[in-house]
Amino acid sequence: MSAAAAIRTLPADEILLASRAVADDLRQTDLSVPGIHCGGCIRRIEKGLGELPGVTHARVNLSTKRVSVVWRAGGGPPPLCETLSALGYEYHLQSFQEPAKDQTLSQLIRALAVAGFAAMNIMGLSVAIWSGAAGDTRDLFHGLSALIALPALAYSGRVFFASAWSALKHRQTNMDVPISIGVLLAFGMSLYDTIHHAPHAYFDASISLLFFLLIGRTLDHMMRERARNAVKGLGKLAAFGATVVTDDGTQIYTPVEDIAPGMTILLPAGGRVPVDAVVRDGRSDIDVSLATGESAPENVSAGRRLRAGTLNLTGPLTITAIAAAKDSFLAEMVRLMEAAEGGRSTYRRLADRAASLYAPVVHSAALLSFIGWMIASGDVHQAVTVAVAVLIITCPCALGLAVPMVQVVAARRLFERGIMVKDGSAMERLT
Structure with a gap:
């Protein structure tokens, strides 16, 4: 999601439609916030959203990078999007369909590779200095180390710098602020010492620190993605869409998020039930292990209720939706x-x-x-x-x-x- 997209706030009616009722006068809105990565982010977002008028509580899930906000329905949706933008976070409405490629992991691996390459080369140059090189030779190696370290710091360090700058710009702090200050000061001191022909410089230390921090950040991200497999696996059981029969008999393929209660749906053998529904016509066996844990298929006919995510095994069915996708069993x-x-x-x-x-x-x-x-x-x-x-x-x-x-x-x-x-x-x- 681009920065421009993040600045464009979602209309209040879109927030209202995407929310769901959790009590008589309470509704819940779920937003995906990819920029969440530390405890400081959780504290800032929960505090900022929790102080809005009408919000009863806000909860951040660090693993799924999502925010759930419960608010009172009487006065309309609170300014959730405006608050997230003011805090410096991009956002979009939660979707069960996951992106095909993990962009964050790709970015981390590229940054890790650049930092590792630079750290190894600078370390190789530093060996000569540790072995006793002095005078112009030492200054030459320090200068070469600076030339290698500068682009590596600019490219690999942006993982931390962007987060730290976003926090400081909004008069906040997070865990990346002291890390960024420390790495930049170490590089700045090394550059100063190089210019003034000092015997020691710490380019190797600053880039190696960045390299090891990126290893930790990458492993943390990979572990979280593995831990999210249960939720992601459930989300992948959701059908992308279904064939809806209109009043005049026309069959139209409709995305699952556009299926409304009362619509008539044709469910072929081998297809997953897109939303909670009732069998209108036909007979088939349904794999309900997702809902009940029972491995034996369940025979269904007209009048039986079906849960979203269960699998139609043997025969085609005509079903009637009784809930929207966001309110379904899945x-x-x-x-x-x-x-x-x-x-x-x-x-x-x-x-x-x-x-x-x-x-x-x-x-x-x-x-x-x-x-x-x-x-x-x-x-x-x-x-x-x-x-x-x-x-x-x-x-x-x-x-x-x-x-x-x-x-x-x-x-x-x-x-x-x-x-x-x-x-x-x-x-x-x-x-």
Whole structure:
């Protein structure tokens, strides 16, 4: 999704149509927000949306990168899209159809390859300096290292820089802010030392740090994608569309999201039920293992109710839709899985609160370290070096992400064994 598309807010009536009723006066809207990647993002989005008039609560699912907002229906939809744009996040309406290619993983792998190539070459040049090269030879190797490091930093570092700049632009912080500051300061100090013929430069350290951070970010993304397989697998069971019979007998292929209650649908043998429906005519065997876990097919005829996602095995059926796709049995199962993955257990709430303090604490520690070393030594270079070290050695990703990752993986494993978890705290109570 382009930035221009993100700036264009969705109309209120489109938000209303995409929402669903969860109580007499409450509706829920689900939005996909691809830019979510850390605990800081979760805190900012939930706080920003939760403070809107009419919003009862907002919940972010880090694994699926989706936001669920429950709001009071009396005064119309709250300005969800405007708030997300103001926070610096792109968004679009949730869809069960996943993109064919993972663009984020492709971007991470390219950035990782560039950083790894640059780190190895700079490390090779650094060996000569470590072996005792001095004078013009040392300056030459430092200069070559700078020429390699600069484009690598600009290309591979944008994974962190774009996120950090977006947060700072909206007067917020996230975990990428101290990482970006640390990497840029390390490179800047190395460039300064190279220009002034200093004996040491840290191009190898800054690019190697970027390389290892990208390894962690890539592995985290891959693990989350694997953990999402249960939800994605359910989404893939949804039919893309169905043949709808109009009042005059015309047969029209209709996308599943456009099928409304009351429409007559022709369901061939081998086809999946697109939405919850009632058999109008015909007889067939239905694979209902998705809904009941029963492996034996169920024989159906006129008047029997069918659940979305179940498979028609033997004969063609004429069915009548009784629910829209977003209100179907399959959609509800997907929502239950996402709720289980995104639920806030006691341990997860504790980890979220601790992670939310990370950026201000680290920035304060780096500033105090700089001031302390300035007072103790009066050496600006040494003080900046210590402050940079504080910034780059403290990364709380495990603190903020480990608990939800375990919860997601556990929910997926249980689902694969026929157990659906509706609340993440249930697993906590088993321990």
